[in-house]
Structures are given as structure tokens and as C-alpha cells.
Amino acid sequence: MKTASGDLSGRHIRRSWSLPLFATLTTMAFVLVSLSSPYTPSATAAVVAPGHGAPDLQSLATMGTYTNSATRDAFSTSRITIAVTSSAPAAGVPDPGTAQAIAYTMLQARGMGPDQYSCLVSLWDRESHWNLYASNPSSGAYGIPQALPGNKMASAGADWATNPATQISWGLGYIEGRYATPCGAWAHSEAAGWY
Numbered sequence: 568m569k570t571a572s573g574d575l576s577g578r579h580i581r582r583s584w585s586l587p588l589f590a591t592l593t594t595m596a597f598v599l600v601s602l603s604s605p606y607t608p609s610a611t612a613a614v615v616a617p618g619h620g621a622p623d624l625q626s627l628a629t630m631g632t633y634t635n636s637a638t639r640d641a642f643s644t645s646r647i648t649i650a651v652t653s654s655a656p657a658a659g660v661p662d663p664g665t666a667q668a669i670a671y672t673m674l675q676a677r678g679m680g681p682d683q684y685s686c687l688v689s690l691w692d693r694e695s696h697w698n699l700y701a702s703n704p705s706s707g708a709y710g711i712p713q714a715l716p717g718n719k720m721a722s723a724g725a726d727w728a729t730n731p732a733t734q735i736s737w738g739l740g741y742i743e744g745r746y747a748t749p750c751g752a753w754a755h756s757e758a759a760g761w762y
Contacts, residue, residue: 654682655689655753666697666711666731673739679748687749690756691738699731712738 658681661667667688674684694713695701702709702717709717710727711734720727723737739749746752746762756762 654750655686657681658685658688666699666735669732670735670739673735674749677739677743683749686753687739687742690749690753690762693756694762699729699734710734710738712741714738714741 658667661671670687670691671684674680674687691697691711694708695711697711699711701711701713703713706715707717708715710720711731712720714720714734714737717728720734720737723740724730724733727733727737742749742752742762746755752762
């Protein structure tokens with residue numbers, strides 16, 4: 568077959584119906600994949616002891632609310648349970664008069680123990696090394712908890728830029744409001760790289 572633009576013999580000629588059909592099938596595939604995704608925000612955590620409970624399940628339990636569960640295929644009847652925790656190394660008792668001692672006292676007043684203190688130490692070591700004047704030039708985050716922007720901490724006190732107690736008080740309020748506990752914030756930081 569010859570045309571004005573050249574020889575088309577041996578070339579694939581697209582039919583007028585092929586592109587709409589392909590687009591329809593692709594759209595249907597995306598819809599089906601999104602409907603069958605195991606990652607749903609309404610998923611609930613379940614702990615099942617081996618040999619008890621529901622049919623063969625795989626479950627992953629992490630610290631906080633990060634859980635996932637999926638049924639196994641028909642080719643295996645074994646049960647797999649993986650427990651992952653995101654605990655921080657033990658921090659020990661802080662030196663008196665330090666920002667860490669202030670945080671330790673504030674956590675105790677909130678009824679939190681040494682495990683939460685260890686998570687907080689690890690979290691803020693990563694964020695600011697407990698530096699009262701730590702400033703992130705790329706994001707503008709400031710202080711021990713790396714508030715973004717730093718002037719958010721004014722809600723805890725007018726001396727937010729220079730007082731570690733004010734910064735720590737604000738930071739603990741932020742953590743409680745968003746992650747419930749310092750270990751919840753630490754687990755999120757471990758997973759996402761920020762809190």
C-alpha cells in the first residue's frame with residue numbers, strides 16, 4: 568500500500584476503536600486495584616495467637632496505630648505473626664538543671680514513665696540535639712522541639728525563643744495532641760523521618 572507520505576506496508580495500523588477500548592480497560596484496572604487495596608484507613612488491629620481465632624492471617628503490629636492484616640493464599644496454612652516495636656534506647660536519669668531534666672520532670676507530672684522519656688530523648692536528639700537555639704535554615708523550624716514555624720511556641724509563653732521550659736512544654740503539648748505519647752511520636756519519626 569502506498570500513500571503520499573510513503574510505504575505503509577508492514578506497519579501496524581491502529582483501528583478507530585482500539586484507543587477508547589484501551590482507555591476503558593486501563594481505567595477499570597485502576598478502579599479495581601484501588602478497591603482491592605489492603606491499605607484502608609479504617610483497618611483495625613488484631614492480635615491472634617497461633618492456632619486460635621480467624622482463618623490464616625498475617626498481621627503486622629507496630630507501636631502506635633500502624634497495623635496491617637491480610638489473608639493468606641490457599642496454598643499455605645501456616646500462620647505468620649510479626650511484632651515490630653519502635654522503642655528508643657534507654658536514656659537514664661538526666662543531669663539536674665539541664666533541658667532534659669526539665670522534660671523528665673514534665674513527663675513525670677503527666678504520669679509518663681522512663682520509657683516515654685527515652686523516646687523523647689531520642690526524638691529531640693534527632694531533631695535538635697536539645698539545642699535551645701537550633702534553627703533549620705531550609706524549613707525555618709526552631710528550638711528543642713523544632714516547631715515550624717518557631718513562633719508557634721508563643722502559645723506556651725512569650726519567652727519561647729530563649730526558655731527551654733517553654734519550648735519543652737509546647738513540644739509535649741504538640742506530641743500529646745498529635746501522637747498521644749513521645750513513643751508514638753518517635754515511632755512516626757522512625758517511619759517517616761519527621762514528626
